[in-house]
Amino acid sequence: MGDGETAGDAPELPARSWSTPTGLVVVAWLCTVAAACWMAMMLVTHSDPTGSLLAAVATLGLLLAAVWSSRARPRLAVSPDGIDVRGLLHHRRYPWPQVTDVRVIQARRLGRETFLLGVDVRDDKALDGERLLVFGRLDLGADPVDVAATVMAARH
16 A cells, blocks of 8 residues: 555546547648638639638638637546536536436437437536536547546546
8 A cells, every 4th residue: 555545545536638639629720721811812812702701601610610629628627526628618617416427328420320428417507407518529539438437437
């Protein structure tokens, strides 16, 4: 046994976090810059109003994706105290007593089986007092099945 450990103490689990892979965030920013250059070229040449609108919409969409993936890091963090969830405009902490369920959700999309991490929490700010948090592979940068196992182990 280590210093300060007694026979009844369980080893403390380290805090873990998951977020969109850094490489993907960099690609989102590079695509945003490329779309902005395309939009600027279209606006300067006045050659195609429809193309200019398409370039503006693409630029705004890519900008939103890049800001979201940069701002919401880490997307999910687990500690001995509970979970932390980050979004574009918020950061919420849910202590373990507020986490009611952790599960893997299986869905079929475009003919493929995909897995999502679902976390049910009690939240006073939600309309009915409960909130379902859903995370995909893109949010976590890891397999949701593996993340679910880690979250469930930290919960107990």
